[in-house]
Amino acid sequence: xxxxxxxxxxSVQPGGSLTLSxxxxxxxxxxYVMGWxxxxxxxQRELVxxxxxxxxTKQADSVKGRFTISRVNAKNTIALQMSGLKPEDTAVYYCNxxxxxxxxxxxxxxxxxxxxxxxxxxxxx
Numbered sequence: 380x381x382x383x384x385x386x387x388x389x390s391v392q393p394g395g396s397l398t399l400s401x402x403x404x405x406x407x408x409x410x411y412v413m414g415w416x417x418x419x420x421x422x423q424r425e426l427v428x429x430x431x432x433x434x435x436t437k438q439a440d441s442v443k444g445r446f447t448i449s450r451v452n453a454k455n456t457i458a459l460q461m462s463g464l465k466p467e468d469t470a471v472y473y474c475n476x477x478x479x480x481x482x483x484x485x486x487x488x489x490x491x492x493x494x495x496x497x498x499x500x501x502x503x504x
Contacts, residue, residue: 381407381493383474388498395502396462401474401495403455409490413450413457414480417470417500427472429483430457437483442468464502471497 382404391397403410414429428438428448436448445463450456457474474495481488 381405381409381476383476383493383495385472385474385495385498388472388500390501390503391464392504393465393502395464396460397464397500398461399459399472399474399498399500401457403476403493406455407476409488409493410455410476411488412481412484412486413474413476414483415448415457415459415472416475416479417468417472418497419467419470422470424473426483428459429475429480431484431486435484461500464500466502469500469502471499473497 383401385401387399412429412431415427416424417427418424426439430436430448430450432452447460449458477490477492478488479492
């Protein structure tokens with residue numbers, strides 16, 4: 380079992396910046412594609428950004444130009460640099476590794492989905 384631990388959430392004013400981090404407890408083939416999803420109150424969980432071990436990325440249109448995803452394969456970690464934050468970015472952000480993230484890159488893979496516990500991001504004046 381792989382555990383994903385997120386950090387870096389918090390409260391920020393509109394236009395501000397935050398960086399989220401996610402660390403996996405160990406190496407695993409299921410970490411080939413990792414990413415971030417978010418869920419706002421009353422809304423479905425949605426894709427934010429994903430990245431493969433080869434560095435291929437995909438981002439939601441709503442965050443393009445504002446959010447950057449990166450990873451350090453040797454440390455089994457990913458990060459999400461968020462700038463130009465808007466109130467509509469307010470949500471619980473979840474780290475993911477496995478088939479859900481892979482599907483976003485049109486990669487078919489088996490195995491379980493791993494999810495972090497979530498970290499709250501609040502953008503408000």
